[in-house]
Amino acid sequence: MKKYQLGEFEEIVLLATAILHRSAYGVSIKDEIETQLGREVSFGALHTALLRLEKKGYVRSSSGEATEERAGRPRKYYDITAMGKKAIAYARESREKMWKAIPKVVLKLSRDF
Amino acid sequence: MKKYQLGEFEEIVLLATAILHRSAYGVSIKDEIETQLGREVSFGALHTALLRLEKKGYVRSSSGEATEERAGRPRKYYDITAMGKKAIAYARESREKMWKAIPKVVLKLSRDF
DNA sequence: TATTATTATTACTACATTTAGAAAATATTG
DNA sequence: CAATATTTTCTAAATGTAGTAATAATAATA
Numbered sequence: 001m002k003k004y005q006l007g008e009f010e011e012i013v014l015l016a017t018a019i020l021h022r023s024a025y026g027v028s029i030k031d032e033i034e035t036q037l038g039r040e041v042s043f044g045a046l047h048t049a050l051l052r053l054e055k056k057g058y059v060r061s062s063s064g065e066a067t068e069e070r071a072g073r074p075r076k077y078y079d080i081t082a083m084g085k086k087a088i089a090y091a092r093e094s095r096e097k098m099w100k101a102i103p104k105v106v107l108k109l110s111r112d113f
Numbered sequence: 114m115k116k117y118q119l120g121e122f123e124e125i126v127l128l129a130t131a132i133l134h135r136s137a138y139g140v141s142i143k144d145e146i147e148t149q150l151g152r153e154v155s156f157g158a159l160h161t162a163l164l165r166l167e168k169k170g171y172v173r174s175s176s177g178e179a180t181e182e183r184a185g186r187p188r189k190y191y192d193i194t195a196m197g198k199k200a201i202a203y204a205r206e207s208r209e210k211m212w213k214a215i216p217k218v219v220l221k222l223s224r225d226f
Numbered sequence: 227t228a229t230t231a232t233t234a235t236t237a238c239t240a241c242a243t244t245t246a247g248a249a250a251a252t253a254t255t256g
Numbered sequence: 257c258a259a260t261a262t263t264t265t266c267t268a269a270a271t272g273t274a275g276t277a278a279t280a281a282t283a284a285t286a
Contacts, residue, residue, distance in 0.1 A: 007242085007273050008121050008204075015211040018219050026233060036214065037207050045275045047235065052273075064233095072232025073282040085220070091121075092212065094150050098128040099205065101149065106131050107198065120242050120273085139264060158244050160266060165242075185263025186251040 004090040006058075012037070013049045014088050017059055018080045025064070025075040026050075050078060058084030119171075119200055125150070126162045127201050130172055131193045138177070138188040139163075163191060171197030 006014065016032040017024040024032075029050075030041045053059045064075035080088075119127065129145040130137045137145075142163075143154045166172045177188035193201075 006121065008119065008124070009274060011121070011208070012211070015208065015215070018215045019211065021216055021219055036211055042275060042277090043234075044236085044238095044277075045273090048274070069284090070232075071230080071282080071284045073234055073280090075233070080219070092208065095124070095128065095205065098125070098132065098149055099201075102128070102131045103134055106134055106193070122243060155243095155245065156265075157246075157267085161243075164266095182253090183263075184251090184253040184261075186249095186265060188263085189265070 004087040006087055006091055007049075007052075009045065010049050010053055010058075011088060011091055013046065014053060014058060014080060014084055017078050018085070018088070022077070022079070024078045027075075029078070053084070054078075056083075057081060058087055119204055120162075120165075122158065123162050123166055123171075124201060124204055126159065127166060127171055127193060127197055130191050131198070131201070135190070135192070137191045142191070166197070167191075169196075170194060171200055 012033055013029060016029045016036070019036075020028055020032055026043060026046060030043065030046055033039060033041045050059065050061070054061055059078045059080055062077050062079070064077060125146055126142060129142045129149070132149075133141055133145055139156060139159060143156065143159055146152060146154045163172065163174075167174055172191045172193055174189050174191050177190060181188070
């Protein structure tokens with residue numbers, strides 16, 4: 001049993017990186033999560049999550065091109081790896097499996113749901 | 114926006130509690146997760162997760178009946194609350210939303226996936 | 227050169243998870 | 257009754273993950 005285990009935030013960061021394809025870097029990942037989920041993301045949290053994900057081999061990073069004509073420190077682009085894709089797929093599948101096992105009565109009977 | 118946030122393990126415990134309906138307690142929850150996901154669960158980890166979930170209002174607990182004829186300490190049964198159901202539903206929906214936003218090329222082109 | 231825009235990084239704090247094992251409650255056996 | 261076995265909850269310490277606040281690096285432009 002491989003250990004594809006991801007933290008809650010790590011998984012979201014990985015999903016955002018996949019969505020952004022070749023244009024994922026700090027600011028764009030932050031924006032993507034914030035607009036998709038309406039949830040505030042801090043650079044610090046994002047940075048440490050990306051560090052961990054890279055260490056685990058779920059993303060790889062590369063420094064931005066010198067040709068980019070814009071101010072500021074060079075971007076650091078992130079790409080999801082094959083292992084990263086496995087990890088998000090595994091997380092999704094295992095939870096969907098559990099969802100399907102929930103008795104209908106549990107989801108139906110509560111009026112307040 | 115912080116309302117519904119669950120840890121990775123917390124979510125799984127909550128799902129198992131929902132699956133087991135009225136018969137969720139330490140041992141049965143542990144077994145459910147282990148058979149569903151093939152992942153080892155320790156009682157200590159489970160206990161602290163349940164404590165947190167109860168504190169957050171996602172489960173409620175009740176002591177087992179005195180009529181149960183069996184050895185051992187009385188069981189402590191857990192039930193998912195309406196808020197708990199909202200939390201797992203929210204977690205599911207937000208991730209599904211992100212999955213749908215992943216460009217097909219990202220999932221298709223990698224042979225090793 | 228100084229200022230400003232853009233981005234990455236660090237240091238620190240708080241929360242979540244895991245591990246290893248102790249302790250409680252009950253039944254059964256000698 | 258006392259001792260032991262069974263079933264379960266609970267504790268404490270260590271590690272892993274996430275969040276906050278401030279700082280540093282790089283480059284364009286005034």
